[in-house]
Amino acid sequence: MSEIEAFDFQLARIISVIKDTGAKVIGLQFPEGFKRRSLGIASGIESETGTSVIISGNPCFGACDLDVALLNDVEILFHFGHAHLDDNKLSQKVYFIETRSAVDVKDVVKLAVPELRGQKIGLITTVQHVHKLEDATSILREHGKECVICSGDSKIAYPGQVLGCNFSAAREEMCDEYLYIGSGQFHPLGVSLATKRRVLIADPFVNELREVDSSRVLRQRSAVIAKSIDAEVFGIVVSTKPGQERMALAEELKEMAKKHGRNAYVFTMDLVTPDQLLQFKVDAFVNTACPRLAVDEVGRFHAPMLTPMEFEIVLGEREWEDLIFDEITGE
CATH class of the missing domain: 3.40.50.11850 (Diphthamide synthesis DPH1/DPH2 domain 2)
Known part of the structure; x- marks a missing residue:
């Protein structure tokens, strides 16, 4: 089965939505695996509706990661590959195209x-x-x-x-x-x-x-914790992405560090990368953005990158055996 056949990009539905709403400027946002299909989809939309289509070139990591800047320039944003998040405050302008697979399981x-x-x-x-x-x-x-x-x-x-x-x-x-x-x-x-x-x-x-x-990941996480035990200065990273922002958690962690006689500073940014953090001279980072960052990018930051639970272990607020995976949960 070809890539075109494997996933349903719902072009007919998209065209119907555009015609029903009368929108003239349309945005498209894709996760990395689907970006190669963006030009064909944009061409089909423009030819069928006469609209102007703008394609987001920014990385996209989930429904939590809407292109907020592009939303300001379009009437409708079609976001591919993810389902709607209940707490997404910007979703009134966004249509989530779930891109279901046709592959037989x-x-x-x-x-x-x-x-x-x-x-x-x-x-x-x-x-x-x-x-x-x-x-x-x-x-x-x-x-x-x-x-x-x-x-x-x-x-x-x-x-x-x-x-x-x-x-x-x-x-x-x-x-x-x-x-x-x-x-x-x-x-x-x-x-x-x-x-x-x-x-x-x-x-x-x-x-x-x-x-x-999971043994390799657990060894990596144990090594990150061990490298951070004697850290005195922490950088707590907060993402400004709509579904990732956890400022309240960051403030709690900062107070926790203060209680244990450590220094902590809160950094906010949209896309969290090793280069973005390079100029901040801290002993360790604590990630409150996408939980995947600390695991997927292990070893790429110039200082250890802890999850909030690992930070609690470093401070003695949690036992090693109580280590759990960081999640962004709902009600």
């Missing part, structure tokens, strides 16, 4: 059956495959497995959906293990770290199974 789920050790299986995936969870459930039940698809908190649009920063749909206490349907590594890794349960990845694009191994 049945074969890879059948492949997973003999590898599943437990009886009660939690099913999880991204928004691209949530409509396929019923197919997966049918197959597992045919092979004598019990399936659980949990609703998450208010940030989760669909039962069984997980985000890179929110694993609330994987909180079923009675699950023996989880089966993640999708191609990425970070989401199932986050579930493994958050739940301490075995997670098996069923990748429908290459019909392949992989078991999540």
Whole structure:
């Protein structure tokens, strides 16, 4: 199946929305994996509607990461690849195009059956495959497995959906293990770290199974904590992205540092990168922006980058064995 066939970009719906609203200036925002399709989609929209289309060239990490500057220049923004976040204050001008996958998951789920050790299986995936969870459930039940698809908190649009920063749909206490349907590594890794349960990845694009191994990440996180134990000056990083901004948490962490006789300063920025932080001479950073930063970019910052929970360990407010994965949760 070609890339064009694999995902539904809902061009007919987009054109219908534009005609119904009478909008003349349209914005398009894509995550990195879909940017290559942007020119064809923009061309189709312009030819069918006569509108002017502006494509966001900024990085996009999720529904939390709307291009706020582009929103000021367009009447409608179509945001691809993510589901609506309930707390997104700018969403009245935004249409979320979830870009569902047409790839069949049945074969890879059948492949997973003999590898599943437990009886009660939690099913999880991204928004691209949530409509396929019923197919997966049918197959597992045919092979004598019990399936659980949990609703998450208010940030989760669909039962069984997980985000890179929110694993609330994987909180079923009675699950023996989880089966993640999708191609990425970070989401199932986050579930493994958050739940301490075995997670098996069923990748429908290459019909392949992989078991999540979180040991390497845990060693990396332990090393970051160890390097920060004697730190005296901390930089607490806050993102200004609409769905990532956690200033209240940053202020709590700053007060916590003060209580323990350490110095802490709050830095705000849109895109958090090693280069952006290079000029700030601190002993360690604490990340309150996208939780993936500390894990994905480990070793790239000039000072250790801690999660809020790791910062608590450094200060003695939390025990090592109580380390949990950072999440941005809802109600």
